[in-house]
Amino acid sequence: MTEQTSQDNQITGAEMVVQALVDQGVEHIFGYPGGAALPIYDAIFQQDTVQHILVRHEQGATHMAEGYARSTGKAGVVLVTSGPGATNAVTGLTDALMDSIPLVCITAQVPTTLIGTDGFQECDTVGITRSCTKHNYLVKNVADLPRIMHEAFLIATTGRPGPVVVDIPKDVQFALGDYTKPDLDNLRHASYRPRMDGDHAAIEAAVDLMLRAERPVFYTGGGVINAGPEASEHLRELAELTGFPVTSTLMGLGAFPASNPQWLGMLGMHGTYEANLAMHDCDLMINIGARFDDRITGRIDAFSPNSRKVHVDIDPSSINKVVRVDVPIIGDCGRVLEEMIRIYRSKTNQPRSEAIAPWWKQIEKWRGVNSLGFKNSETVIKPQHAIARLYEATRDRDVYITTEVGQHQMWAAQHFHFEKPNRWMTSGGLGTMGYGLPASVGVQVAHPDALVIDIAGEASVQMTMQEMSTAVQYGLPVKIFILNNERMGMVRQWQDLLHGSRYAHSYSQSLPDFVKLAEAYGGKGIRCSDPAKLDAAIAEMIDYDGPVLFDCLVEKDENCLPMIPSGKPHNEMILPDTANIGSIIDEKGRALV
Amino acid sequence: MNANLMPTGSAYFLTKETQETEKHTLSVLVDNEPGILARVVGLFSARGYNIDSLTVSETEHDKRLSRITVVVVATPKTLVQIKLQLERLVPVHRVHDLTAEGTALERELALIKVAGTGENRAETLRLADAFRAQIVDATVESFVFEVTGKPSKIDSFIALMAPLGLVEVVRTGLAAISRGQEGM
Numbered sequence A: 001m002t003e004q005t006s007q008d009n010q011i012t013g014a015e016m017v018v019q020a021l022v023d024q025g026v027e028h029i030f031g032y033p034g035g036a037a038l039p040i041y042d043a044i045f046q047q048d049t050v051q052h053i054l055v056r057h058e059q060g061a062t063h064m065a066e067g068y069a070r071s072t073g074k075a076g077v078v079l080v081t082s083g084p085g086a087t088n089a090v091t092g093l094t095d096a097l098m099d100s101i102p103l104v105c106i107t108a109q110v111p112t113t114l115i116g117t118d119g120f121q122e123c124d125t126v127g128i129t130r131s132c133t134k135h136n137y138l139v140k141n142v143a144d145l146p147r148i149m150h151e152a153f154l155i156a157t158t159g160r161p162g163p164v165v166v167d168i169p170k171d172v173q174f175a176l177g178d179y180t181k182p183d184l185d186n187l188r189h190a191s192y193r194p195r196m197d198g199d200h201a202a203i204e205a206a207v208d209l210m211l212r213a214e215r216p217v218f219y220t221g222g223g224v225i226n227a228g229p230e231a232s233e234h235l236r237e238l239a240e241l242t243g244f245p246v247t248s249t250l251m252g253l254g255a256f257p258a259s260n261p262q263w264l265g266m267l268g269m270h271g272t273y274e275a276n277l278a279m280h281d282c283d284l285m286i287n288i289g290a291r292f293d294d295r296i297t298g299r300i301d302a303f304s305p306n307s308r309k310v311h312v313d314i315d316p317s318s319i320n321k322v323v324r325v326d327v328p329i330i331g332d333c334g335r336v337l338e339e340m341i342r343i344y345r346s347k348t349n350q351p352r353s354e355a356i357a358p359w360w361k362q363i364e365k366w367r368g369v370n371s372l373g374f375k376n377s378e379t380v381i382k383p384q385h386a387i388a389r390l391y392e393a394t395r396d397r398d399v400y401i402t403t404e405v406g407q408h409q410m411w412a413a414q415h416f417h418f419e420k421p422n423r424w425m426t427s428g429g430l431g432t433m434g435y436g437l438p439a440s441v442g443v444q445v446a447h448p449d450a451l452v453i454d455i456a457g458e459a460s461v462q463m464t465m466q467e468m469s470t471a472v473q474y475g476l477p478v479k480i481f482i483l484n485n486e487r488m489g490m491v492r493q494w495q496d497l498l499h500g501s502r503y504a505h506s507y508s509q510s511l512p513d514f515v516k517l518a519e520a521y522g523g524k525g526i527r528c529s530d531p532a533k534l535d536a537a538i539a540e541m542i543d544y545d546g547p548v549l550f551d552c553l554v555e556k557d558e559n560c561l562p563m564i565p566s567g568k569p570h571n572e573m574i575l576p577d578t579a580n581i582g583s584i585i586d587e588k589g590r591a592l593v
Numbered sequence B: 001m002n003a004n005l006m007p008t009g010s011a012y013f014l015t016k017e018t019q020e021t022e023k024h025t026l027s028v029l030v031d032n033e034p035g036i037l038a039r040v041v042g043l044f045s046a047r048g049y050n051i052d053s054l055t056v057s058e059t060e061h062d063k064r065l066s067r068i069t070v071v072v073v074a075t076p077k078t079l080v081q082i083k084l085q086l087e088r089l090v091p092v093h094r095v096h097d098l099t100a101e102g103t104a105l106e107r108e109l110a111l112i113k114v115a116g117t118g119e120n121r122a123e124t125l126r127l128a129d130a131f132r133a134q135i136v137d138a139t140v141e142s143f144v145f146e147v148t149g150k151p152s153k154i155d156s157f158i159a160l161m162a163p164l165g166l167v168e169v170v171r172t173g174l175a176a177i178s179r180g181q182e183g184m
Helices: A013-023 A035-045 A058-072 A084-088 A088-097 A123-132 A142-157 A168-174 A200-212 A223-225 A229-244 A273-281 A333-347 A357-367 A385-394 A407-417 A436-446 A467-473 A491-497 A512-522 A533-541 B036-046 B078-086 B118-130 B151-164
Strands: A027-033 A051-054 A077-078 A103-109 A135-138 A163-169 A217-221 A246-248 A265-267 A284-288 A308-313 A325-331 A399-404 A451-455 A479-484 A523-528 A548-553 B022-031 B050-060 B063-075 B092-097 B105-115 B134-139 B142-149 B168-169 B175-177
Touching: A013 A035, A013 A142, A013 A168, A027 A058, A027 A436, A035 A077, A035 A103, A035 A168, A035 A467, A051 A467, A051 A512, A058 A084, A058 A088, A058 A467, A077 A084, A084 A088, A084 A103, A084 A123, A088 A103, A088 A123, A088 A163, A103 A123, A103 A142, A103 A168, A103 B036, A123 A135, A123 A163, A123 B036, A135 A142, A142 A163, A142 A491, A163 A168, A168 A385, A200 A284, A200 A308, A200 A325, A200 A333, A217 A229, A217 A273, A223 A229, A223 A333, A229 A333, A246 A273, A265 A273, A265 A407, A273 A357, A308 A333, A357 A385, A385 A407, A385 A479, A385 A533, A399 A407, A399 A436, A407 A451, A407 A479, A436 A451, A436 A467, A436 A479, A467 A512, A479 A533, A512 A523, A512 A548, A523 A533, A523 B092, A533 A548, B022 B036, B022 B078, B022 B175, B036 B050, B036 B063, B036 B078, B063 B078, B078 B092, B105 B151, B118 B142, B118 B151, B142 B151
Parallel strands: A027 A051, A027 A077, A077 A103, A103 A163, A135 A163, A217 A246, A217 A284, A246 A265, A284 A308, A308 A325, A399 A451, A451 A479, A479 A548, A523 A548
Antiparallel strands: B022 B063, B022 B092, B050 B063, B105 B142, B105 B168, B105 B175, B134 B142
16 A cells, blocks of 8 residues: 655654645645744755744634635645644634634644653643544654544545644654655545435435425535535536525635625525525525524524425534434535536426526515615715725725624625635634634735735734734735724624623723734734725725735724524514614523524 | 623523433444543533443454443434434444344443341342352452343342442443344
8 A cells, every 4th residue: 555665764753744744735834833843843944845834823823724725625734832832723723623624733742751741831632622623643653643644634624624633742753764655546544434425316306306496595505615616616507507596604605606696695693684584484495515503593493494405414413413404415515516417407407487486576575675785974984885895996806805703704794795615714603703814814825916805803803913923924915904993893782782781891992003003013004984085095905015904993883784683583683774772682582692 | 780681691592302312322333542432422521412321442453443332311313413423533433323223232240349247148148149140259248249231130239239238339331232143
């Protein structure tokens, strides 16, 4: 299976790590050195194939790797030292697990002889990361290292992708051993074998339902993006073939073009009225690569009560976990979509336009509500308006958007529109404030010539602000577009909804001067508070060849609407013209999150 | 000060569990590697599943395979999730729900220490004989019995020993295997 090299060709464990990265096609890694990681750093120093990006905090490294992975479809690679290096990476690993992002995180460990002695910078890395990784390894013998490195990439990138940790003690990094290349023809793992092709009979049953449906809807998710660009192509083809409306989760934005008339917008807690009502009233729901997250379903017992449900997912444990479905299909979204198209075509080439015409008429009525509408202002910048203008200013360019977490994230999802997959990087499952800035750095590393913008909030961005320094060091011209309302806006909104507008710690009493801060880091700062000057300021940001912090001072108490309040079903949304949101949720709903 | 504050919690959209719970025995074939038991146990605690009993030992040394027998109490819906979540673990080869697949053979071993003299001691010996318990240690004032059988049989024996000078009990947990010629 693998060729043995002679004794003379033995290399150190540290060299094996770098060689494995090269053989896995890795071009960039994100990391931070430390005592236990020094042999690997020495091996990196002595080669030019793998470029190392020095971060300012290990959490930043993990989010950069996530941005890199989401925008390329390749695994993102992280290298950190033992102890605090590893514990600082935990947030990003958990984020990647929740959002199914392929990461390989190499953590250094104290020498095997010191493990268990509470050594300096020792922590139980495999113990700590067991529940926040898809799989993890502690390499105790250098002979196992090449196999484990290659296995880590296999597990991270196949099936439902996720983060894999390889913990390597310092003495194993120094030890000599034989390196083996990845055996690409024989990638079968003894116990890990994700199912790629969906069951034929199940796909046939799904197509049968599609041919009989009168109120169908495609509900697509991050699984379509993870299945590669072909899967997005297949989704477009199947949508065109059937004529069915398409909505998507936060994670799935871009898989279906927002400019297509069949696009309903995002669904869920802050989704559009038409998307949520279509989910509620449909007679056939075709879930492709989404997982019935609680932000999507709202109240489970009132979720889409009269529909048959098809669920395509590569992870068998996603099926019937939250919502019971009628036709489960376990497989890769791209392959299943392709098979659906083939079977559909074998029966008819006609879209079901006539049969679903009344359904579209109903959807048009819902669209007429204009649930994303907002009252613009001439004196103060509305956050929705800022994103709409940013979208207009960049729509002719190859633009990549990352976000932090909160109101700005939802406004970005609502008012920035995506035509292609892999252009939208956001923390969906874990909801990690501080994700966007480092993620934008990772995206820019992968796409040096593209326009990369982090749509941020002034609270989130301060959680990983130090990575501005990384952007400056590597000349990465990321644009940090901060919607600054001097509040943790989503927390403030929920306090209005649920807690009698008692604003417990949801505002910032002292904020840095973001313009001066940008300059202190060696970047450019721009501030804008006048709606009339917004377009010019955005143009200035885009034209500047370097990292920019854009401090966009917006309306302070704008609510993010529409919204399905907790404890309510899809057909009881709060629409933009609602004046007093504090009276909507009943006592029972207050206990929910 | 916060008198009008509404009670809050952190429940997600939990629907009331309407299904009855059942006791099932799962057999899990895994790679015998460091940390595998922590992975399985961690999965149960992280997702809030209940373990009644857990037995693990290497069963095929050449292939470095271990068999974990785990008894869980859960609703039918959760039982399916437990099986699928276990199968997601990379070193897990197969998971069989022995209870769902038919009447499996289930055995447990217990070591039971009983101290006593006089009539109690005689009665202890008579009952041990009836339960086919082996005496594995004896002093003039105590016995250690080894009992093998279904958990219910061991429960009964322990219950009978309680008034006769029961000192302590140690049980292995359940080992289970399917009937017939088919392997896992």
